[in-house]
Amino acid sequence: MKTVSPSSDCPSRHLMPVTERPADIFVRGQGAWLWDGEGRRHLDWLQGWAVNALGHCPPQLSRALQVQAETLLTPSPALYNLPSLQLAQRLCALSGMQQAWFGSTGAEANEGAIKLARKWGRARRAGAWEIITFDNAFHGRNLATMAASGKPGWDAMFTPAMPGFAKARFNDLDAVRALIGERTVAVMLEPVQGEAGVRPADPQFLRQLRALCDAHGLLLIFDEVQTGCGRLGRMFGFEHYGVRPDIVTLGKGLGGGVPISAVLAADHACVFEPGDQGGTYAGNPLMAAASLAVLDVLAEPDFLAGVREQGARLGDGLRALSRRHGLGEVRGAGLLWALEMGTDLAPEVVRQARGRGLLINAARPHCLRFMPRLNGDAQEIDTGLALLDGALGAVLKSAARGASAVN
Ligand SMILES: Cc1ncc(COP(=O)(O)O)c(C=O)c1O
Structure with missing residues (x-):
């Protein structure tokens, strides 16, 4: 195999140094x-x-990509394609949700969930738009999801930060209760905080949080970008807790190595209409076909x-x-x-x-x-x-x- 290193054949200086990497390629x-x-x-x-x-x-994924790449790559997000219809149907059947929207990254799915909650707040909760999120949470690196995250120091990095995210202490129901007001529309969290160091939500906290959201008419959003698609030994992390969210986001393992993410919403939270959400690659058949191949394996007995x-x-x-x-x-x-x-x-x-x-x-x-x-x-x-x-x-x-x- 030809030897390559960033310092000789292929210098690293043309890549923006957004993360520290070891020298190996x-x-x-x-x-x-x-x-x-x-x-x-x-x-x-x-x-x-x-x-x-x-x-x-994995051969299943490589094969699915090859077959789809020779069939149809991207017709247009404004036209139906079969793999994305099949994937939406499969994910709804697996999760008990009603509708899906597809993006490419976890951050994009979470921003989609935030937009869905804000739209729902406008339609169903007198214009409420604030979302309670948690210390040390990680929801992604676009501006909305950085503001939703609770990573120390992030609130000051690209100011002004997007408003509308009140922070509660993780696993502290009273802290959530104290933040609920007229503007609150949803609570959003990872069932297990992955980037914070694999910190699980307390089962009782999640059950009580579900009841609190029901009592106040709030949406419960689970970010399962890291915990979903079998990572915790169940198809969805929420199955461990016996708590059903109103909206759940997926990413990472959903594509098994290719970029696809999803927002899944329960019937009562499906308020997106034409023009509300989109993206050039949203639900493109290449990624959807790859995801179907991954789910085929995850669903084996x-x-x-x-x-x-x-x-x-x-x-x-x-x-x-x-x-x-x-x-x-x-x-x-x-x-x-x-x-x-x-x-x-x-x-x-x-x-x-x-x-x-x-x-x-x-x-x-x-x-x-x-x-x-x-x-x-x-x-x-x-x-x-x-x-x-x-x-x-x-x-x-x-x-x-x-x-x-x-x-
Ligand atoms: C829980 C969670 N949400 C969202 C994201 C962001 O996903 P992406 O990097 O694909 O935007 C991550 C990434 O680590 C994550 O762990």
Whole structure:
């Protein structure tokens, strides 16, 4: 394989430096593995940031893309196409929702949900438009969803921030209650806050939040961009809680590696009319066909049980590592997990792990996050845990050496 690095054949200076990246260029992916330009393979527990539900380049997805690419790419968002009709029907049947709108990214779906709620507020709640969202929430990077997010510092980044998002403390019903007013139209949250470090909503909090929304005539919106499509071991995260939202958004795993997202709405929240929402690529058949192929696999009889089984193995393994290395809490469900380090060493563990052939994420400086593909096996989980064990051991040993040198 030809060796490439950003500094020689293909400089990085023409890409806007919007995120920090390691120097390697990644050139090929297959299943659980990602290869860099030097020919090194890495066990990938990022999987596109919880995107590649079936791993890299799954044959079902590649085939669906190829067939659709040779049939019809983009007729126009103002014309019907069969894959998007089939996908809307499938997602509504799976979720119990009534209508779908398709976008390309999670942020776009969440902005669609915000617009839908504002439209509903105008039609059904005397012009109410404010949405209660939560500290540390992550809903995307367009202006509306940055304002809806509760990531520390984001409110000051691209001022003026879009108004209309009151922030409550996560898992605190009284905090939500205190913010409800005449202008409130909806409450929006992730059932498990992924970017905040896999922080689950308390089941009782979510049940009471549903009742509170009903009592005040508010919409409940779940952002399931990260938690939906099997990631937590159920098709939708809300199934874990037995709480039904009025609007749910999907992204990431919905396309299994290609850009498609969705807003799904219950019958009473379906208020969009012609002219309200759109987008050149909204519901294009190429992405819709890919998504149908992914959902075909997720709907296979034992698939989600397999996610829960591998997830339990990963959770047990992480708890064992936490005990062995004297680390903190392990949180997660399905194949979305976090490990609290107790110190800000998570970025160093990420670097060490990459050097040993494992790709993981530091959701916060003190917290590691793991997002393997959903169709892996026990051997993959054990391999990743062994690599992580080595990385943790090396980082903690060097930190202890550093501390004793200082003392
Ligand atoms: C819960 C949640 N919502 C929205 C988004 C934004 O999705 P996208 O990056 O596709 O816009 C993310 C991305 O990480 C997410 O985790």
